[in-house]
Amino acid sequence: MEEEYDYESAAELYELVPFLQAFPFDDYEIVLEKDSFDPEKMGISPIILSQVQGLESPEMINFYFVDGETQAMVTLYTQDLLYLQEISGEVEKLNSTNESLTKGISSNSLQQKIESIKQNLEFVEEIGFNFVGSGIFVSLLDDLLEVHGLDMPAKTRTLVRTLSSKVNENRFTADELKVVTSYYNFLLNHMRILLGIVIAAKIY
Secondary structure, three states: OOOOOOHHHHHHHHHHOHHHHHOOOOOOEEEEEOOOOOHHHOOOOOOOOOOOOOOOOOOEEEEEEEEOOEEEEEEEEHHHHHHHHHHHHHOOOHHHHHHHHHHHHHOOOHHHHHHHHHHOHHHHHHOOOOOOOOHHHHHHHHHHHHHOOOOOOHHHHHHHHOOOOOOOHHHOOHHHHHHHHHHHHHHHHHHHHHHHHHHHHHHO
């Protein structure tokens, strides 16, 4: 049964960040995080792009999306969104970026996903984010493997994280392939969410 739409929560979200009403991608559910956020209770570390200093309880916004048979989540501080709004006028090539990310997400090829991530690293850096090599994304792969009860040699993990051309479907077991695919899909969806925020800010 489809869940009833929470109009009150949506109103709070759009009051806080009005331009999200123009978010262009309907395959993400956007939810304002109201309760205290305890990363250790999540099982997997929440993905937060930047640290806000001097705030006891910053508002966070969750972007939920479906990845295969599971639901994944990207979490951003409202300050991140407002920053993206400020610089949105300077960002270009939005259509080609979206086409590349959408192609990477839908592809079954790990190399296609890797190429799409690499193609759009410049976009991510242009808007002030550099997260692929960050500690949070290093731990994400480890967390995903742990949740699925899998082990993977350190060398292979490094190849996955560094977007190596040596990564291919034949290198992994079926279960490992699901984890690596989810890892890359997370990076791609994260980029696309940032893109969607920029687009929303431009057109609102």
